[in-house]
Amino acid sequence: MIKVEGLWKSFGGNEVLRGLDLEVPTGSITVIIGRSGGGKSVFLRHLIGLVRPDAGRILVDDVDVARLGGRALDDVRRRYGVVFQGGALFDSMTCGENVAFPLREKLRLPRTEIVKRVDAALGQVGLEGVEAKYPAEISGGMRKRVAIARALVTEPEIVFFDEPTTGLDPVLVNTIHQLIADLHRRHRFTAVMVSHEIPEIFELADLVAMLYEGRIVEIGPPAAIQASDNRVVRQFIRGEPEAAQ
């Protein structure tokens, strides 16, 4: 269980998070939606320990990661997998080396085991045969899938997805969502995802949380969010322009 309590963060006087509270049940896919520039990615960076809050707690199985540093934080991070917005693949390495990297450096597995797991991970995301290609040599959609394979190859308990389908066409968006759903069924990880993909995200999520003005203004199952009376939620999921308010 991930529990966030009263998270505050400001940058140079600009308050991005204003007392954010959220509970992410173990084994669920929780999707955070909200306007561009609304602090979703900043919030995700808090969860993975890249940004420290000004106030508040981030409890991962009752351990406050916002107060951790050094090895204690690394111990928590070993349970994480992260899919960054742009994939964040190491461009000096091939796709195979990218997926093998956490196995070699993080888990220190023997070479034969690494080869086996890399093949399996790339197979799971439908990318057999791209091991020797560099990230620059494959398409955006393939890069996202390699990034997903790299994040999941260590079989993490918690996986964070930062807008994993941004910039992809609708077919690829659904393909990636389907892939995440399949992998989730297989591995039962806890997923926290930041996404803009309305309405596609309602097919994938167990819980949807709407972030607005630094707080979660509504959280619930997709059906409840779609039927929400909250003006902000309705405006966002219908894509109504601001002038219509």
Place this chain on the structure above:
Amino acid sequence: MTGSSAPLVLRPFDLLGGWAIWLVASLGRFGSFLLEALGAMVTPPFKFWAFVDRIDFIGFRSLLIILLTGAFTGMVLGLQIFLVLSRFGSEAFLGPAVALSIIRELGPVLAALMVTGRAGSALTAEIGIMRITEQIDALTVMALSPMRYLVAPSIFAGILTFPLMTAIFDVVGIFGGYLVGVELLGLSAGTYFGEMQSFVDIGDVLLGFWKSISFGIIVTWVCTYKGFHVGHGAEGVARATTQAVVMSSVLILVWDYFLGTVLP
């Protein structure tokens, strides 16, 4: 620093104080960055292949520019010093004059400036791009230290390659002086090298050696720091690269003067 609420008459002091705080904080971050990198260098696991890669990146790929600048520096020195010495009838001292200039001063400084221009800028750009494309964040969230994988191997490679580059520069530069002084201007080879042996001692070589090691640390430290703390987007990388080259070059010259005054 901005949006001061101090009375108008106190604003300059307020600004000065804010600037001083910013300067001290920046220097603190700069210093702690090096300490963290040195910590990663002396504690296992040692990233051997990352170190080999950095030697190639900083050292081997700078070889051509070092050979070219070393040769032409020696040739220019040979020509100019010969012309000056010939006014006093002291052409015999061309060898030691060229050798001392290169070994004590020009070798370490010019080699460091050349490597800064070629490899230092590329180092900043490479790490800067890794920063803005979240590759450094990816390392961090894998519970792997970017310091250990990116910074420590670069600084270690700088410590090893800068003296080697300087040694190559020195040798090529001395032979550049030989080419002009002996082959073109008619000085005897025995005089050129004989007088050099009489005047150049191990202290001169050691001075150049210590200078080149310290330049290796300065350049890799500044360039990795600037790449690590890059701003946003392509403009941020461009600015960081320019700053890294300018700051490294200025620090090389300042530190060169300082070492020249304290070392024999």
